Amino acid sequence: MKTNKLCIMRLSKYKSALYRLKSLGFVRIFSDNLADAVEVTSSQVRKDFSIFDISGNKRGGYKIDELIEKINTILGKDELQKVVIIGVGKLGSALMHYTGFEKEGIKIVAAFDIDALKFKHKDKTPVLPLAELPEFVRKNNIKIGIITVPATAAQQVVEIMLPAGIKGVLNFAPIQLRGNDDCQINNVNLEVELENLIYFVNVLIKTKGK
Amino acid sequence: MKTNKLCIMRLSKYKSALYRLKSLGFVRIFSDNLADAVEVTSSQVRKDFSIFDISGNKRGGYKIDELIEKINTILGKDELQKVVIIGVGKLGSALMHYTGFEKEGIKIVAAFDIDALKFKHKDKTPVLPLAELPEFVRKNNIKIGIITVPATAAQQVVEIMLPAGIKGVLNFAPIQLRGNDDCQINNVNLEVELENLIYFVNVLIKTKGK
DNA sequence: TTACTTTTGTGATATTATTCACAATATATA
DNA sequence: TATATATTGTGAATAATATCACAAAAGTAA
Ligand SMILES: NC(=O)c1ccc[n+]([C@@H]2O[C@H](COP(=O)([O-])OP(=O)(O)OC[C@H]3O[C@@H](n4cnc5c(N)ncnc54)[C@H](O)[C@@H]3O)[C@@H](O)[C@H]2O)c1
Ligand SMILES: NC(=O)c1ccc[n+]([C@@H]2O[C@H](COP(=O)([O-])OP(=O)(O)OC[C@H]3O[C@@H](n4cnc5c(N)ncnc54)[C@H](O)[C@@H]3O)[C@@H](O)[C@H]2O)c1
Numbered sequence A, B: 001m002k003t004n005k006l007c008i009m010r011l012s013k014y015k016s017a018l019y020r021l022k023s024l025g026f027v028r029i030f031s032d033n034l035a036d037a038v039e040v041t042s043s044q045v046r047k048d049f050s051i052f053d054i055s056g057n058k059r060g061g062y063k064i065d066e067l068i069e070k071i072n073t074i075l076g077k078d079e080l081q082k083v084v085i086i087g088v089g090k091l092g093s094a095l096m097h098y099t100g101f102e103k104e105g106i107k108i109v110a111a112f113d114i115d116a117l118k119f120k121h122k123d124k125t126p127v128l129p130l131a132e133l134p135e136f137v138r139k140n141n142i143k144i145g146i147i148t149v150p151a152t153a154a155q156q157v158v159e160i161m162l163p164a165g166i167k168g169v170l171n172f173a174p175i176q177l178r179g180n181d182d183c184q185i186n187n188v189n190l191e192v193e194l195e196n197l198i199y200f201v202n203v204l205i206k207t208k209g210k
Numbered sequence C: 001t002t003a004c005t006t007t008t009g010t011g012a013t014a015t016t017a018t019t020c021a022c023a024a025t026a027t028a029t030a
Numbered sequence D: 001t002a003t004a005t006a007t008t009g010t011g012a013a014t015a016a017t018a019t020c021a022c023a024a025a026a027g028t029a030a
Helices: A005-023 A031-038 A042-051 A064-074 A090-096 A130-139 A151-164 A190-207 B005-023 B031-038 B042-051 B064-074 B090-096 B130-139 B151-164 B190-207
Strands: A081-086 A106-113 A127-129 A144-147 A168-171 A184-187 B081-086 B106-113 B127-129 B144-147 B168-171 B184-187
Touching: A005 A031, A005 A042, A005 A064, A005 B190, A031 A042, A081 A090, A081 A130, A081 B190, A090 A106, A090 B090, A106 A130, A106 B190, A127 A130, A130 A151, A144 A151, A144 B190, A151 A168, A168 B190, A184 B190, A190 B005, A190 B081, A190 B106, A190 B144, A190 B168, A190 B184, B005 B031, B005 B042, B005 B064, B031 B042, B081 B090, B081 B130, B090 B106, B106 B130, B127 B130, B130 B151, B144 B151, B151 B168
Parallel strands: A081 A106, A081 A144, A106 A127, A144 A168, A168 A184, B081 B106, B081 B144, B106 B127, B144 B168, B168 B184
Antiparallel strands: none
16 A cells, blocks of 8 residues: 555545535535645545545545545544643643644643743643653553754654654654654654745745736 | 755755754765755755756865855845734744744744734734734735634635735645635644654554554 | 436556766865 | 875656546436
């Protein structure tokens, strides 16, 4: 089964579009509609589905509920995903208090910091000393961590997370982190995102003549 | 000149690596070193440079300062980029008070909201009523906006930004926004990023046998 | 039932991105 | 100076990804 990152990202987007379409009263959907919603071609949608043996009905399209179910299974969303955050600063606390992840079955169960002023042992989502991370992660069988510490601290945080058993990291520090074969590290680099946008806006302005 | 999004993103990453290498005392650099820093192949690095007619010295590599300069020119970073934020909630204010963008020549000059409690007319980076956005954007010749409003409000915010002259949008609301030919909309969808990570972690765990 | 229409599912094809591989050449060395 | 060596720059080859295009199936209508 050939899969790639972009294809998996599209599956997420299809799902999100499906929830929206469902809430609008749709029960069945065609590859065309989904394509419009996610801004890809309809053959892209069908090809993606075909990779995962998702099939619909010729002429009848796809049943939204079944489709959501199937995509969730593929994405591994059968059970609640527990996630920890390391670094409870501006960005870390925004993410920590964001409720939008829960509807996707993602729950932030704890956060960690080295600044004693941030500790909140008794909160619903506690903020704990970084030193307690390994034990917490092992006890609660956590696989995923979000890094929102300064760039200078990020690699050293990874070195603590790996032996603790973390298998996936979403890193917001603007630095390329090194994992190992047992751990997938994805980076969200907002500086890079903004620079990219600026480049294409400049191209746009130039080609359109202001 | 053929360019694509990934290539531009790599340029940003090269630049960021170059700053780091420079601060470590390096003056010249080889495609190999950059490749390591950004985790791509050295031929990828050279190919990217070749697309933009960036050339080094056979056997002598590239001079870091010149390289940074050239990349900045390509990325359109000759002058300070002024950016506005719409939606001063948890995420919006984290971004607004983040100082890391300034070292990249990106300055958040104002933010907008509809909640009167958020307004800060006198702050260094003011928070203004959304209604004032068109005038502010025109007067200050702003081209880039960051959207951090709830998904339900995001499209309507775009409709206000487009006629005001915004040419590039970085959208954090988990919804596919529609722009037009005059405006580039890039999405940062953290739900999708997390789901993607979860997928690949599951694959990893399965293939490695726990 | 039959004819007609719509939409899927997927090989074949086209496009795009990456890597290979090596001639050209700048630098270092003796 | 000549020789050896490392590194670039880039076409050609390969790999990855997306689109095309159409037969097959399923629904609709008469
Ligand atoms: N704030 C933003 O909007 C934004 C935007 C883009 C990127 N980032 C990146 O995200 C990261 C966090 O940014 P921020 O603005 O929230 O920073 P911040 O300074 O507000 O917060 C950083 C937090 O990390 C904690 N910390 C420091 N070292 C630690 C360690 N070794 N272990 C655990 N915790 C540690 C600090 O105590 C602090 O609470 C940075 O790498 C930044 O570059 C932030
Ligand atoms: N907080 C996070 O960590 C996080 C993570 C992922 C995605 N997001 C997305 O980012 C967006 C913002 O999230 P948040 O947690 O900061 O939300 P929030 O509720 O804390 O803030 C939203 C802000 O937008 C303002 N607003 C609402 N409608 C507006 C309008 N029409 N014009 C201008 N301002 C308006 C509100 O007054 C509020 O200040 C949401 O779309 C959310 O889904 C947030």
